Each structure stands twice: as C-alpha cells, then as structure tokens.
Amino acid sequence: xxxxxxxxxxxxxxxxxxxxxxxxxxxxxxxxxxxxxxxxxxxxxxxxxxxxxxxxxxxxxxxxxxxxxxxxxxxxxxxxxxxxxxxxxxxxxxxxxxxxxxxxxxxxxxxxxxxxxxxxxxxxxxxxxxxxxxxxxxxxxxxxxxxxxxxxxxxxxxxxxxxxxxxxxxxxxxxxxxxxxxxxxxxxxxxxxxxxxxxxxxxxxxxxxxxxxxxxxxxxxxxxxxxxxxxxxxxxxxxxxxxxxxxxxxxxxxxxxxxxxxxxxxxxxxxxxxxxxxxxxxxxxxxxxxxxxxxxxxxxxxxxxxxxxxxxxxxxxxxxxxxxxxxxxxxxxxxxxxxxxxxx
Amino acid sequence: xxxxxxxxxxxxxxxxxxxxxxxxxxxxxxxxxxxxxxxxxxxxxxxxxxxxxxxxxxxxxxxxxxxxxxxxxxxxxxxxxxxxxxxxxxxxxxxxxxxxxxxxxxxxxxxxxxxxxxxxxxxxxxxxxxxxxxxxxxxxxxxxxxxxxxxxxxxxxxxxxxxxxxxxxxxxxxxxxxxxxxxx
Numbered sequence: 046x047x048x049x050x051x052x053x054x055x056x057x058x059x060x061x062x063x064x065x066x067x068x069x070x071x072x073x074x075x076x077x078x079x080x081x082x083x084x085x086x087x088x089x090x091x092x093x094x095x096x097x098x099x100x101x102x103x104x105x106x107x108x109x110x111x112x113x114x115x116x117x118x119x120x121x122x123x124x125x126x127x128x129x130x131x132x133x134x135x136x137x138x139x140x141x142x143x144x145x146x147x148x149x150x151x152x153x154x155x156x157x158x159x160x161x162x163x164x165x166x167x168x169x170x171x172x173x174x175x176x177x178x179x180x181x182x183x184x185x186x187x188x189x190x191x192x193x194x195x196x197x198x199x200x201x202x203x204x205x206x207x208x209x210x211x212x213x214x215x216x217x218x219x220x221x222x223x224x225x226x227x228x229x230x231x232x233x234x235x236x237x238x239x240x241x242x243x244x245x246x247x248x249x250x251x252x253x254x255x256x257x258x259x260x261x262x263x264x265x266x267x268x269x270x271x272x273x274x275x276x277x278x279x280x281x282x283x284x285x286x287x288x289x290x291x292x293x294x295x296x297x298x299x300x301x302x303x304x305x306x307x308x309x310x311x312x313x314x315x316x317x318x319x320x321x322x323x324x325x326x327x328x329x330x331x332x333x334x335x336x337x338x339x340x341x342x343x344x345x346x347x348x349x350x351x352x353x354x355x356x357x358x359x360x361x362x363x364x365x366x367x368x369x370x371x372x373x374x375x376x377x378x379x380x381x382x383x384x385x386x387x388x389x
Numbered sequence: 390x391x392x393x394x395x396x397x398x399x400x401x402x403x404x405x406x407x408x409x410x411x412x413x414x415x416x417x418x419x420x421x422x423x424x425x426x427x428x429x430x431x432x433x434x435x436x437x438x439x440x441x442x443x444x445x446x447x448x449x450x451x452x453x454x455x456x457x458x459x460x461x462x463x464x465x466x467x468x469x470x471x472x473x474x475x476x477x478x479x480x481x482x483x484x485x486x487x488x489x490x491x492x493x494x495x496x497x498x499x500x501x502x503x504x505x506x507x508x509x510x511x512x513x514x515x516x517x518x519x520x521x522x523x524x525x526x527x528x529x530x531x532x533x534x535x536x537x538x539x540x541x542x543x544x545x546x547x548x549x550x551x552x553x554x555x556x557x558x559x560x561x562x563x564x565x566x567x568x569x570x571x572x573x
Contacts, residue, residue: 051402111400118394144394161394174397181392380392 056082057385058105058112061378062168064092064119065203065348066225071098072374073105076382086374094171102171115175115381116168117182117202117373120160121226125180125209125219127152127334137333146178152216154178175381179207180219182376185383186345186369187211196341197364199321202373203348206317208324210339217335218328222320224313314350318357325362339364345371492522498547506553507531512545513538519548527552 056075063070068090075083087101106112126137129147134140143155156178165173183200184191191198195212209219329336342364344350355366379389403411480502487507491497495518499510507527513519516538528534531552538546 048401052400055402110402110404113397146392146394148392156394165395172398173395175393176395177392178394384391384393384397 052111053078055109055111058109059115059378059381060102060106060112061115061374061381062171063117063373063377067092068203069093069098070374071101072372072378073102074375074378074382075105075108076387079387094168099171113174113381113385114168114172115177115377116164116173117377118156118161118164118176118178119202119205120156120164121221121223122157122160123155123178124221125152125154125178125216127216127218129153148181148184148216149214151214152219154180154219175384177377177380179205179221180209181380182371182373183207183209183345184211185380186371186376187343190343194341195337195339196343197325197339198343198345200345200371201317201347201350201354206320208321210328212335212337217337218324220324220327222324224316224320314354315357317350317354318361321358322362342366344368347371347373490523490526492518494518495523503553505555506533506551508552509550510547511550512541512547514545516546519546519550524550 056077059074059076061072061074063072068088069092070086070088072086073084074081085101085105087098089095089098089101091098122143124138125148126134126140128134128137129150129152134145134153138155140153140155142158144158144161145153145155147153156176161176164176179200179202183198186200187198190196191211192214195210195217197208197210199209200207204224206222206224207219208222210217325339328334328339342358344355344366346368349370350368355368358364358366382389484502487500488497491511495511495513497509497511499508501508501510513523519536519538524534524536527550532555533551533553535551536548538548541547
C-alpha cells in the first residue's frame with residue numbers, strides 16, 4: 046500500500062537498451078502517470094556496460110527508484126511457434142531449454158534460457174527488468190495489419206532478421222535469422238566451393254563454353270520474350286487487388302523523408318534477401334506449416350535498409366513489399382509501458 | 390507479465406541506506422515510546438498506590454477514632470466498675486459494721502437497704518435495750534431515725550427501725566430537728 050502511494054509520487058523512467066553488433070543504443074523516457082515528459086537517446090560505440098553508459102543512465106535513474114531497464118532479446122536461439130498448446134509445441138521445436146510466453150493465447154514466442162541468463166549476467170550491474178522478443182515488437186508494431194489478410198512481417202535489426210507470417214492474427218510461421226552466422230556459413234560454403242573447383246579435372250580439351258550452365262541460363266531468358274505483355278494478363282488484376290494502397294502511400298512519404306543507405310547496405314541487404322528467401326522456401330516446403338501463398342511483405346526497418354532489399358523481394362520473388370521505419374528503442378519502451386499498465 | 394521473459398525487479402523507495410536509517414530511527418522511537426509508556430504505566434501505578442494508601446490511611450484513621458472511642462468507653466466503664474467496686478466495698482463494710490452494731494440481745498429478722506436509708510426489723514427484749522444499744526449507734530450514722538415497737542407474744546417487742554441519710558444542704562436542718570426531737 047505504501048509502495049503504491051510512493052509510486053504515485055514519482056515519475057517512472059524507462060531505460061530501453063538495444064544492443065547491436067558494434068554499438069549500444071540507450072533510449073530513456075521519463076513518464077508521469079499518463080505522458081512521456083522527457084526523453085533522451087545516446088548511442089555508445091560499445092556492446093558492454095561501461096562507465097560512460099552508466100553515467101548517462103544514472104542521471105535519469107537517480108531521480109526515481111521506479112526505473113525500468115528494458116532489453117530487446119538478441120538471442121540467436123529464439124523464435125515463435127504457431128500454438129500455445131504445450132503438447133503441440135514439440136511438433137515445431139523442442140522448447141525444453143527455452144523460456145516461452147504465450148501471445149494472446151494464439152502463438153508462443155520463446156528464447157534460449159541460457160542466453161537470457163547470460164544477458165542478465167552480462168548486465169547484472171545495471172539490472173534488467175524486461176526482456177522482449179522481437180516477435181512481440183513485430184506483432185505490436187504491425188498490430189493494424191496482422192489482423193487482416195495473410196502477409197509476411199519482417200523486423201530488420203542490426204545483425205538479425207525476425208520474420209513472421211500472420212493470417213488474421215494467427216501466426217503461421219516465424220523464424221529468427223542471424224545475419225552473422227549465415228554470412229559465416231556462406232563463407233564456409235564459398236571455401237568449400239573453391240576447394241571443389243581446385244579439384245576439378247579440366248580434362249585435355251580445357252573448358253568448353255557449352256558445358257557452362259550459366260550460358261544455358263542466359264538462353265533461358267529467351268522464354269521471357271513476351272514479358273512486356275504481362276500487363277495485359279487479366280490475372281494480374283488479382284494481384285492489384287491485394288496491393289495495400291494505404292501502406293504504399295505511407296511508404297512513399299517515408300522514402301521522401303528518409304535518406305537511403307544504398308551503398309553500405311548492399312551486401313547485407315542481399316544477405317538478408319537470401320535469408321528471407323530461404324525462410325519462405327522452408328515455409329512453403331515444410332508440411333508442418335499451413336503454407337498459404339504470400340503476396341504482401343511488411344518490413345519494419347530498424348536499421349535503415351537500402352532499397353535493394355525491397356527490390357530483390359519484389360523482382361526476384363514477385364512480392365509486394367512495404368517498408369516502415371521503426372524506432373526499436375522506442376518500440377521496446379512502448380512494450381515496457383504496456384507491461385506496467387500504461388496505455389500506449 | 391504479458392510480453393516480457395522476465396519479471397521486473399521489485400521497486401521500492403526504501404533504498405538500503407533508507408532502510409538502515411529507518412531501522413535505526415524506528416528502534417530509537419520505539420525505545421522512546423516504550424520508555425514513555427513505561428513511565429506512564431509507573432505513574433498510573435504510583436497514582437493507584439497513592440490512592441490505595443490514602444484510602445488505607447483514611448480507614449486506619451477511622452479505626453483509630455473508633456478504637457479511641459472504645460478506649461474511652463472502656464475507661465469510663467473501668468471508672469464505673471471501680472466506683473461500683475468501691476461502693477460495694479463501702480457497702481460491704483457498712484453492712485459488716487451494721488451487723489457489728491447489733492448487740493447480742495437484739496435479734497434482726499429482716500434488713501432492707503435503701504438507696505439513702507436502712508430499714509431494720511427485729512425483736513428486742515425491751516425498748517431500752519433497743520434505744521441504748523442499737524438506736525444510739527444508728528443515730529450517729531443516719532440523719533433521720535424512726536422507730537416503732539409492737540409487743541411480741543413472748544413479751545418482747547418487735548421493732549421496725551427506719552433510718553435515712555439526707556443531703557448535705559438539708560443536713561443541718563434535719564440535724565437540728567433531730568436534736569430537738571431528742572431533747573423532747
């Protein structure tokens with residue numbers, strides 16, 4: 046009772062920490078009973094809790110004992126499964142070593158227990174109050190879209206991609222992808238390919254151009270001779286109907302406002318595209334999931350991806366892609382406030 | 390917790406330093422209050438004891454007064470008993486003297502002691518024996534002496550002697566009267 050009384054006298058401070066690959070973003074919001082009265086953001090070029098970060102956080106947390114430290118879960122071994130029934134989750138994944146939470150009694154998000162404990166140990170001097178899954182941020186951010194028709198939702202973070210497919214608020218598929226591990230895997234594959242190339246017996250006649258499959262692939266483009274006539278196909282109208290005009294307009298406005306990161310994000314965007322492509326393939330092929338055809342893709346861009354990713358998805362996979370900018374730190378803070386009963 | 394994997398740490402305005410200070414002051418205040426209450430209790434007990442002692446004192450005073458009254462009453466009774474004893478002794482002495490006064494020749498049949506007198510009944514061989522041997526001592530004792538005779542069957546005389554002692558104020562007159570009577 047006394048605590049409730051004292052709590053009402055103090056402002057609440059939400060310290061939202063987003064740990065990227067090379068930097069840490071700390072976003073602080075000072076809230077009274079209803080509104081955010083003050084906010085501040087600082088980016089530190091470290092992934093550890095240092096004195097500079099401590100000084101920045103302390104100047105706000107020292108004002109009130111009611112401060113809440115919130116982290117976005119960066120565990121590699123995390124994800125979501127499309128059921129909340131305990132005995133059905135093993136169908137999708139073994140969650141015995143994971144901490145699980147059910148979202149609206151519809152789907153379950155999980156994260157590696159070991160990695161969460163490691164995160165708590167790493168920041169034990171700062172202390173952690175909330176750790177949120179990127180999938181909850183995704184569901185919260187696209188709350189207006191997930192309840193509608195089937196679409197894929199992607200949260201792009203620095204080094205991670207959280208991908209989910211929702212159909213009328215029902216999760217169909219979800220996967221958390223680690224960009225770094227995928228790059229390492231790819232590099233290993235490249236090395237394997239080089240080794241294989243070195244072992245190639247070229248034969249006495251040398252290389253024959255007819256054996257190169259790439260040339261055959263170029264020839265196969267001849268089949269697209271009538272590609273210009275595609276617009277005249279009546280079936281295309283179905284695709285136009287599924288186009289989210291409102292989101293398109295919103296996206297165009299954002300594109301005008303925000304600078305593009307064309308050059309620096311090119312390789313990563315391609316990497317992201319490959320990861321998304323492989324995930325979609327898995328979704329279509331794996332019989333565990335209710336595979337339905339995906340037409341729309343909504344990307345919550347937390348790092349500022351280039352237009353390449355969108356272009357890859359649109360041109361290579363014929364998807365309608367809509368990109369929304371997301372402030373991860375702010376979104377994490379919103380979730381923390383929701384946890385404490387605030388209306389966001 | 391709806392979305393978070395972990396529960397938030399318990400928040401409280403009571404920091405460890407505050408708790409230490411609070412504990413210290415709490416103990417101090419508790420000791421002061423308990424001392425105050427102890428003193429209040431002792432004060433109350435003192436007042437109660439004081440009232441009880443006052444009541445006892447009052448009761449004792451009443452008892453003392455009662456005892457004084459009893460002592461006074463006993464003193465009076467003692468004096469009265471002494472007086473009675475003295476009177477009885479005097480009376481006894483008087484009776485002894487009276488019977489000593491009676492000569493052998495006169496026989497008393499009855500003697501009545503009055504508050505201020507003596508009535509004697511008896512037999513005398515003759516009036517002279519009575520007058521000289523008994524009436525004379527009686528007259529020396531009593532202020533008034535009346536004698537009456539009537540003859541008995543054997544020739545003796547029965548007599549009734551009535552003797553009175555008068556108050557001092559009347560004594561002189563009576564003495565004079567008696568003297569006159571004697572002269573007669």
